Amino acid sequence: MSDDSKKEDVVELTLPVNAAYVSAARLTASSISNRIGLKIESAEDVKGAVSEACIYVIKFCQSYGENLFKISFVPKDEGLEIVIKTNKNPRTPEDYEGDEFIIRMIEALIDVFEIKIENQAIEIYMLKKF
Amino acid sequence: MEFNLKSNFDTEKKVLDVHLAGEIDIYNSADVKEELSKLVAEHNVNLNLHCEELDYLDSTALGALVSVLKKVKHYDGNIYIKNAKASVCKIFKITNLDKAFILEGECYE
Numbered sequence: 001m002s003d004d005s006k007k008e009d010v011v012e013l014t015l016p017v018n019a020a021y022v023s024a025a026r027l028t029a030s031s032i033s034n035r036i037g038l039k040i041e042s043a044e045d046v047k048g049a050v051s052e053a054c055i056y057v058i059k060f061c062q063s064y065g066e067n068l069f070k071i072s073f074v075p076k077d078e079g080l081e082i083v084i085k086t087n088k089n090p091r092t093p094e095d096y097e098g099d100e101f102i103i104r105m106i107e108a109l110i111d112v113f114e115i116k117i118e119n120q121a122i123e124i125y126m127l128k129k130f
Numbered sequence: 131m132e133f134n135l136k137s138n139f140d141t142e143k144k145v146l147d148v149h150l151a152g153e154i155d156i157y158n159s160a161d162v163k164e165e166l167s168k169l170v171a172e173h174n175v176n177l178n179l180h181c182e183e184l185d186y187l188d189s190t191a192l193g194a195l196v197s198v199l200k201k202v203k204h205y206d207g208n209i210y211i212k213n214a215k216a217s218v219c220k221i222f223k224i225t226n227l228d229k230a231f232i233l234e235g236e237c238y239e
Contacts, residue, residue: 019156026155026186044217051188055156101225102189108224 011073015054017061022054025071029082036075038128045109046080046128052105053084053124056098056115060122064091079111079129085121092120133158134183135165139173146173151183154191163194167201174205181214181235187221199230208232 013028015021029050033043050071057069066086074081086092094117106113112127133152140147146169154162170177177198187195199209211222213235222228 022156022188023153026153041217044220047186048188048217048221051155051186055189058156099189105189105221105225 009075013071013073014068015071017058017067017069019058022051022058025054026051028071028073032073032075033080033128036080038080038130042128042130046082049106049109049113049126049128050082050084052102052109053082053126056102056106057084057086057122057124060096060098061086064089076127079127082124082126082128084124084126086123088120090120092117092122096122133162135162137169139169144173144175145178146170146175147178147180149180149183151185153186154184154194155186155188156190159188159190159194162191163197166194166198170198170201170205170207174207176207177202177209178212179209180212181218182212184214184218187218189225192221192225192227196227196230210234 011028011032013025015025026047030043030047033046038046061067061069066089069084069086072083074083096117103115106126110126111129112125114125116123133154136149138147148166148169166177195209202209209231211231211233214222214233214237216237219233219237222231222233
């Protein structure tokens with residue numbers, strides 16, 4: 001409600017690799033989307049995309065023995081940026097291919113979407129524009 | 131958000147009605163699949179899924195429903211998705227599963 005909201009606020013969540021907490025990520029996504037003024041339909045899209053990205057990362061972490069992953073929400077002038085990262089893991093393959101179905105869903109829900117493997121970790125970048 | 135599933139089988143009309151409420155996601159989609167599969171195996175009929183109180187479903191929930199659909203098709207039946215909210219309809223549309231299930235209600239009129 002104040003001018004402070006123009007500054008780059010970063011909301012970070014660290015979640016255990018446990019399906020029980022995907023709803024916590026979804027709830028946070030929904031709350032921040034509403035707070036920065038995304039339309040209801042766009043907020044629903046963000047909720048869905050964050051949920052799918054969590055499923056993607058949870059499946060990866062279960063395969064490669066990671067216990068935690070991190071989600072950052074960054075309100076930007078053009079919309080909401082969301083970055084989901086796993087920890088550095090030497091067992092991370094260079095060409096990990098996750099669930100194609102999940103990728104198609106995120107592509108349909110989000111404006112900018114990229115998955116990359118960097119420093120032996122998965123990073124999912126998403127941007128939902130106003 | 132809690133998830134809730136209530137079922138009712140009309141023996142006269144041979145209709146299986148299931149009311150879904152809350153959110154179906156990676157945490158509970160396996161339970162939903164098991165429960166619906168059990169109901170379908172018991173009654174061998176079309177499945178009406180009433181979704182007016184369903185707030186959310188994810189890709190694992192869709193996977194569960196597709197698996198139940200295969201069982202229903204085995205009896206030459208169908209799954210009817212009734213009165214889903216716009217956000218739920220959208221998930222079916224973007225995955226093209228609106229062509230596999232029969233969606234009925236407001237967002238499909």
